[in-house]
Amino acid sequence: MSKINCQCGHENPFGTVLCERCGRPQTTEAKQSETVDMRYEGSARRSQTYKRSIIDRIWNFFSSVKIGISIIVAVLVTSAIGTLFPQKLYVPVSTDADIAAYYERLYGVFGTIYYKLGFYDMYNSWWFITLVGMLGTSIIIASVDRVFPLYKSLKKQRTKRHASFMKVQRIFGEGSSDDPDEALGKAEEKLKSLRYNVKTEEGALLAEKNRFSRWGPYINHAGLIIFLFGILLRGIPGFYVDETMWIREGETRSIPGAPGYFLESKGFILENYTKDEAKEIYGEALDRVGSIAKNYQTDVALYKNKEGGLPGQSEHRKLEKEYSIIVNKPLTFDGYSIFQMDFRLDELKAMTFQLTQKETGKSLGEFTVDLVDPEDTYELAEGTKVKLLDYYPDYDGVENGEPVSKSPIPNNPAFIFEMVTPEKPDGERSFVAIRQTLETEENAYKVNFIKADTRDISGLTIRKDRTLYILLFGGIIFMIGVAMGSYWNHRRIWIQKGKDNTLLIAAHTNKNWFSLKKELNQVQDIAHLPAYEDRLDKESTSENLEGDQQ
């Protein structure tokens, strides 16, 4: 961890390539090569200075750009693998065993491996979150380790550099001048008109422009970190909600993800274009496909539990607003948005029956059974009534001598009726399902199905995203950083007097060398500076460039 002592007397930290003060190359590599790597101004990366404790070792690990790139590649590769088969979210089964079986059935051995390694739910897997966390750590540490030394060395850079520093620059020229002082003066004037900041010191000049573009990459990384932070916040309750609900016409339900709020569906509307109103635009299509939807709409009422109201209480609800949810026109309240997403038409809602005498076919009256909230007795006339003893909304056969319903949804309703008539005051029992009537003994009366009423179901999604503005902010910062680093270039030109009326020129930019050389040529013309050479692009020396411009 020894310090590096430069010939000029300055003490540089370990890892320094170019002396912080005079610019003399410090490493053997830098001394021997023709040009020097000017990244981070040849300053020591912070992490290189200490390698002692375990903390420093971890810090150094994340500070490495190589490690950073490896992490990015790992994230890319795993993300790509994650798109090979569908994610868990899109798999139509829910229990773990079913999911495993699903992948095995559809994708064979690869499906099983995919499932075992956790790729089926990749974005929630511990290793993917860890990888992204490592990426964030790498971005933060690598940036901090570089931006501070770079800032310091640019801030305290000297105007007069040692000749050896000039000589290892990519653009370098040396030659005699008739009047070096006059040349310096003219160059200064011209550089100022080219909007350079010019500093002079003992026969040396440093012209610099757009230093701020060097901060572009760091600002862009800060934007990324803000973005990642926003994503992280989604895990905290109250910041992010993405839920779905199915609500039937006439139903009032608590809204998933929005505690204390209730939604009542007053009706679902599906409208199609008629031939008359849209003949011009859709006429052809209507002939082909039959119908084109014009509107999907759910009319709702939103209720809120009053202050101190508890889940389950109904008397504490108060109407907040009534609204028609249309596609792309969500119901919004308290940061939530409820969108129209899906629908199912014509679920059974009520069934109307008729009580008839079998022998004569005479009707004793009709009654309607609400399939959602049925009543237990239907009075038809004096001494005539039908009692509903039990009801199976989704009848699925008989198990252990008992009829069973496989769900609470009235897909296949079945009823046990008791028919009380003046003729049979003790009642007759009948089991009625769709297209099926069972009687324990021969009855004199029967219940006939007359008609059914249906209702529609709306599929809604509930969204809330408090992190959206953080993500937007992160995105804007990111783009500002990209623009700063891409559309502006940090350019520096050094000119200084050498021995015996000679002049040395050197120049550096972080990108767009062509424009730097163009500007340098303009200065050269006015101030009669010596010719220079671009060591990495020998074809385009100053003479060539001038020749091209004619």
Add this chain to the structure above:
Amino acid sequence: MASKSKKKKRLVIRTVVLLLLVSAVVYTIAFKDKVDVLAVGDMAPDFELTDLDGNKHRLSDYKGEGVFLNFWGTWCGPCKREMPFMESQYKAFEKKGVHILAVNIKGSDLKVEAFRDNYKLTFPIAIDKTESVKEVYNIIPLPTTFLINKEGRIEQIITREMSEDEIKSHMESIQPD
């Protein structure tokens, strides 16, 4: 020495930064699915439901006593099978300060009453018509049973059918002294 204190400061800063980053990752992994899911040891959220007989049951009224909170559906086979066991244990534990509250999901009055009469159940049964209690307790499979102790904390969450012996030992576990 000046540089020594500088080194120490740097070590502290680096440790803090790394710890913050690690805890952010750990937090994300640990809480990814559990955002609004209740866990053992949490306070059971309060609610108020009206049973089939019209009596109101507020969870906080049972403070100091145990509550066996069972969510069920009339169509659900396992729920049906465990109901008679619950009934017999209800009779044994009601005087020992452990209450049963059965919350029906998606049932109609008629259906639930028929069920109760059929199985001769005497413990209070309430229908969660708006499903708001189901939402708060994040009920996915039926039956799901929450054992709530005398402090109002969740002692255990059971998401499957129970035998009579299991029901008995669960009820003992939340019996106040």
